[in-house]
Amino acid sequence: MKRIRIVGGTVIPVTAPGLWYENGHVTVENGRIVSAGPGEGEARPEDEVVDAKGKIVLPGFVNAHGHAAMTLLRGFADDLPLMEWLQNRIWPVENTLTGEEIFWGTQLAILEMISGGTTTFADMYFHMDRVAEAAAEAGIRAVLCRGIIGIGPDAGRQAIEESRAFVRRWHGAEGGRISAMLGPHAPYTCPPEVLRQVAEVSAELDVPVQIHLAETRAEVEEIRARYGRTPVLAVSESGLFERPTLAAHCVHVSDEDLDEMKRWDVRVSHNPGSNLKLGSGVAPLRRMLQKGLVVGLGTDGAASNNNLDMLEEIRLAATLHKGVELDPEAVSADEALALGTRGGASALFLEEGLGTLSPGAPADLVLLDENVPHLIPRYNPVSHVVYAAQSRDVTDVMCAGRWLLRNREPQTLDREKIVYQVRQIVSRFAS
Ligand SMILES: [Zn+2]
Numbered sequence: 001m002k003r004i005r006i007v008g009g010t011v012i013p014v015t016a017p018g019l020w021y022e023n024g025h026v027t028v029e030n031g032r033i034v035s036a037g038p039g040e041g042e043a044r045p046e047d048e049v050v051d052a053k054g055k056i057v058l059p060g061f062v063n064a065h066g067h068a069a070m071t072l073l074r075g076f077a078d079d080l081p082l083m084e085w086l087q088n089r090i091w092p093v094e095n096t097l098t099g100e101e102i103f104w105g106t107q108l109a110i111l112e113m114i115s116g117g118t119t120t121f122a123d124m125y126f127h128m129d130r131v132a133e134a135a136a137e138a139g140i141r142a143v144l145c146r147g148i149i150g151i152g153p154d155a156g157r158q159a160i161e162e163s164r165a166f167v168r169r170w171h172g173a174e175g176g177r178i179s180a181m182l183g184p185h186a187p188y189t190c191p192p193e194v195l196r197q198v199a200e201v202s203a204e205l206d207v208p209v210q211i212h213l214a215e216t217r218a219e220v221e222e223i224r225a226r227y228g229r230t231p232v233l234a235v236s237e238s239g240l241f242e243r244p245t246l247a248a249h250c251v252h253v254s255d256e257d258l259d260e261m262k263r264w265d266v267r268v269s270h271n272p273g274s275n276l277k278l279g280s281g282v283a284p285l286r287r288m289l290q291k292g293l294v295v296g297l298g299t300d301g302a303a304s305n306n307n308l309d310m311l312e313e314i315r316l317a318a319t320l321h322k323g324v325e326l327d328p329e330a331v332s333a334d335e336a337l338a339l340g341t342r343g344g345a346s347a348l349f350l351e352e353g354l355g356t357l358s359p360g361a362p363a364d365l366v367l368l369d370e371n372v373p374h375l376i377p378r379y380n381p382v383s384h385v386v387y388a389a390q391s392r393d394v395t396d397v398m399c400a401g402r403w404l405l406r407n408r409e410p411q412t413l414d415r416e417k418i419v420y421q422v423r424q425i426v427s428r429f430a431s
Helices: 068-073 082-094 099-115 128-138 157-170 192-205 217-227 231-238 255-263 272-277 285-290 310-325 333-347 381-388 415-426
Strands: 004-011 021-029 032-038 048-051 055-059 061-063 118-125 141-148 178-180 209-213 245-249 267-270 295-297 365-369 394-399 402-406
Touching (some): 061 310, 068 082, 099 118, 099 128, 099 402, 099 415, 128 141, 128 178, 157 178, 192 231, 217 231, 267 333, 272 310, 285 295, 295 333
Parallel strands (some): 061 118, 118 141, 141 178
Antiparallel strands (some): 021 032
8 A cells, every 4th residue: 555644734643632733744554654743754755645734633533332223213213211212112123124224224324434534433233244344345443243132032142153153254354454342232131141151252252342331220220129239230240341341331330330340441432422312311421530441432323312423422521521510621622532532442442552643553544624614713623623623524534544535525435325225225114
């Protein structure tokens, strides 16, 4: 691949708070960042030079929790509590989805995510081979797991076997761009013996685990009634945390829960938009950060958000907790941007450096147009990205050194075809 030197833009490396370079550069070779910093960088005659004047250059966003193909159910059922929404509206339709439908729903999700500057997404769903094919074709980075529901006569056995096959087929595929996790759905759908089994398979295959945890007050009550402890302590008791674990949501967690999570280095995907829309509550992000937990941000599925816009989640992470804590310093713009980039990469146990613009890191980056009314004037580009920018300001997106979006045009996906296919698919849900 050609060496690419992006010059003239305002470079935010997200390696330290308050750090940016006016007229900086990012040089990319073989899918990795060679250098990022002030000035034009070392020039070579063979370089492809990209003019980023009037643009902010920053790491691609990392969407640490979601269910991509749920784009098919965007707006299908709104304004209901989680359990009623899941059991009565979402699950019955989801159960009928075919692999082909999930492929197109995922491509729509990826198209939306790329257009908004996301370069890595996590996904927990089913027909995961089709999800992986969709991600492979799109060129985006993906961390994928087959959701495991451990209730019923089969007690998750089939889902665990499918997960095992999926991990063997896809973990490390596409030059490492696609990786796999195991995805026990939640403590209320996976009893301790299933979680224990998942932990064993996770050790055997050497992949991390992702689980929904402490999302609603109802879940806390249900788990307490069943096992006499909080969801966090019940999952810990099962032995799952002995494996690298990402817990999504963690809205209703006590100090003791957070200490237990810290003890096991359980990482968190904070999903403020989904938690707000489902009326689940607000996760104690500031306390998590104070305790030193690794936190990323996620959109969750499009049926509970209802978009996959990471800039929105970053802004919510920065503003929501100020309001809840009555403290304008609760979560700073720098912290929120770090959560939406390198925080998410760490939460997903991805390689060191991912989510930053630093030498050696995978070349996952975004160019954002500054020449729009809502970003003028500009004193601090981090503040602008977090508090003022909109996802439509994203003009160019690169993942692993390859352009996925150029001048707002998708380079790897066929927008018309995806929209056509999705419209065809969903016509059957309306009836
Ligand atoms: Zn979820």
